[in-house]
Amino acid sequence: MSIKLEHLNYVYSAGTAYEKQALKDVCLEIPHGEFVGIIGHTGSGKSTLIQHLNGLVKATSGALYYDGKNIYEPGYNMRELRNQVGLVFQYPEHQLFEVDVMSDVCFGPKNQGLNPDQCMECALEALKLVGLKEKYYNSSPFELSGGQKRRVAIAGVLAMHPKVLVLDEPTAGLDPKGRDDILDQIAYLHTQRDMTVILVSHSMEDIARYADRIIVMNKGEVMYNDCPRKVFEHYRELEQVGLAAPQVTYIMHDLKEQGFAVEPNVTTVEEA
Numbered sequence: 576m577s578i579k580l581e582h583l584n585y586v587y588s589a590g591t592a593y594e595k596q597a598l599k600d601v602c603l604e605i606p607h608g609e610f611v612g613i614i615g616h617t618g619s620g621k622s623t624l625i626q627h628l629n630g631l632v633k634a635t636s637g638a639l640y641y642d643g644k645n646i647y648e649p650g651y652n653m654r655e656l657r658n659q660v661g662l663v664f665q666y667p668e669h670q671l672f673e674v675d676v677m678s679d680v681c682f683g684p685k686n687q688g689l690n691p692d693q694c695m696e697c698a699l700e701a702l703k704l705v706g707l708k709e710k711y712y713n714s715s716p717f718e719l720s721g722g723q724k725r726r727v728a729i730a731g732v733l734a735m736h737p738k739v740l741v742l743d744e745p746t747a748g749l750d751p752k753g754r755d756d757i758l759d760q761i762a763y764l765h766t767q768r769d770m771t772v773i774l775v776s777h778s779m780e781d782i783a784r785y786a787d788r789i790i791v792m793n794k795g796e797v798m799y800n801d802c803p804r805k806v807f808e809h810y811r812e813l814e815q816v817g818l819a820a821p822q823v824t825y826i827m828h829d830l831k832e833q834g835f836a837v838e839p840n841v842t843t844v845e846e847a
């Protein structure tokens with residue numbers, strides 16, 4: 576399920592005093608199965624961009640092709656698109672509202688029209704994938720830690736079997752251990768499911784560890800769109816826009832490309 580954006584522009588509050596062009600002539604192609612990192616400062620257009628990917632926001636101009644079909648063509652099945660492109664918003668735990676974890680994760684499959692047994696099956700698989708211990712399945716989401724809540728929220732999207740998983744700053748507000756756990760878990764998910772992963776972050780360190788490709792956004796435009804090694808070659812320009820990462824990040828990535836074992840150890844991902 577490839578995604579292609581052609582000369583996409585998006586303007587907030589067009590024609591008013593608050594008019595703001597958030598995306599400028601964005602052209603991108605994301606093949607199925609890639610792990611893509613989108614990085615940029617606050618306000619660079621990352622959130623606006625990803626909200627286009629499942630049709631939540633409609634471009635002011637330009638085209639977006641999903642699996643070869645322009646989603647802006649009349650009659651396009653937006654509902655199906657939303658089933659296929661799962662979006663995990665920033666602080667997704669704010670959207671947990673059911674009485675227990677299991678009901679929360681079943682919510683999406685239920686909306687897709689699955690029967691209770693099928694919903695349960697999808698939810699169980701998703702909760703296992705995100706590494707939440709079984710003893711929490713009947714807990715209220717509000718009794719869980721920040722990292723656990725986030726896992727439940729991600730499971731809620733995974734339970735709908737998306738072909739593309741988009742995560743907006745999934746580590747925001749977590750402590751360093753929680754951050755590493757969630758990122759390792761996302762990398763693990765990518766290996767377990769035939770799924771494109773699009774991870775948004777403002778941290779080059781986070782992105783560089785996992786992404787096959789990095790898209791650097793700056794003031795609404797795509798500044799770079801390449802494999803990490805090629806993007807890192809522009810470290811001076813990245814530094815100038817405040818997106819430098821410690822040298823060790825680049826070295827780690829080079830080692831990985833040369834075949835050294837610097838992959839996350841998924842056995843540490845399981846919650847203690």
Ligand code: ADP
Binds near residue numbers: 595597615620622
């Ligand atoms: P990022 O996710 O990289 O922080 P955003 O996509 O949220 O960037 O924002 C891009 C630009 O659009 C920013 O200048 C922001 O102020 C502006 N913007 C975002 N949301 C709105 C909105 N609802 N109304 C007006 N301007 C907005």
